[in-house]
Amino acid sequence: MYDLHQVHRRYGPAAALDGVDLRIAPGATTALIGPSGAGKSTLLRMLVGLEWPDAGEVRFDGAPLRRDALPALRRRIGYVIQEGGLFPHLDAAGNVALLARTLGWSRARIQARTAELAALCQLPADALRRYPAELSGGQRQRVGLIRALMLDPDVLLLDEPLGALDPIVRHDLQAQMRALFARLGKTVVLVTHDIAEAVWFADTVVLLRAGRIVQQGPPRALLDAPADDFVRAFMRAQRSVDEAVR
Template sequence: MLRLTQISKRYGDHPALAPTDLRIERATTVVLVGPSGCGKSTLLRLIAGLVTPDSGTVHLDDTLITADNIQQLRQRMGYVIQEGGLFPHLSVQANVTLMARYLRRDRNWIDERLEQLMQLVHLPPDLLTRFPCELSGGQRQRVGLMRALMLDPELLLLDEPLGALDPMIRYQLQQELRAIFAQLGKTVVLVTHDLAEAAYLGHTLVLIKDGRIVQTGPFEALARRPAETFVQEFIHAQRGPLATLTGAAQ
């Protein structure tokens, strides 16, 4: 589905991403995970075409992504960021349907699609006329997801989608996201710094450190056969104080 070949990016003197290869298979959920500033967001933004690579290529299926075709290809990608990145001046409905209306899709089709998506993300219909500033963090996230899914893209890109939510809502949305990914069968690339979230949502984890992929594989593989000591450290650090406390109690 996605093939990244020797792709790299620098910001000034700082190498954000060393030349990297990555293949992402259709209908899988791949989670880019790692500490802050490791380059995982840059990798996602390179895929979305929001950042131009210094070297290397990205292929979507067999199409090489270029500056000329990216506009067109974006209709095959949905992009969600923290807090949803909603447009503050547009209502929920206008946010979700903006691109469909810009492409002059059929009005009935738009209405039906909106209805489907509201059910999918469990958004009550009375929120449609609200503005983003009038929603809770969790509601904003659901709207962001609806907007990304509106044109039924094959590829879903999520950058720390649940980063700003409190733990209870975050857990609830993690469960819902997992169900939605399973139900839709789309290719998903998700960025998070939370290993538990990554393990819970991802078929494949891509652990990144200092702009370099350390290890790729399912969580179990990372836990049992860590490629480097950093993998162990990262897993251990994320167990957190609570695990230590409950461990001591036993």
């Protein structure tokens, strides 16, 4: 679905991405992990055309990304950020319908698609009439996901989608989202700081450091055959609850 070849991106003297080569397979879930400042979110924004490489090439579905093709491209991509990135002056239904209205969908079609996705994402129907400030964190995230799925995109890009949620809500949403990804069969790329979450979701984990890919592959490969000491330490850096209470 995506192919990146020697992608570079700098902000002044700092290299956000430094010669990244990456293939993101269609229909699979890929998790981007790494320490803060590693380039994860920059890479994700590159996939939707919110960032542009200083050098190198990003290809989507076999064709190079072009600025003049971005409007059509973005209709094939759903993008979700923390808290859903909702507009506070619109209720949930208005947030969900925004792009569909822009494209001229009828009210009946919007309502039918919204109801279908609300059921799929386990959002109560009455929540659609509330404004973002009236929704829980988990509900806002579900609304953001519904909005991203509204046009039935080929790709879902998620930037720390569950990072602001409490542990119980996060645990439940992780289970629901993994089942949803499996059911829909879409290409999914997500950024997370949570190693266990990356392993839970992903077919492929991509570990970045200082703008470079240190290792990529199935989660078990990074755990059992780390490329170097950094990979070993990073993959085992999170303490379990049992370890913490000893």
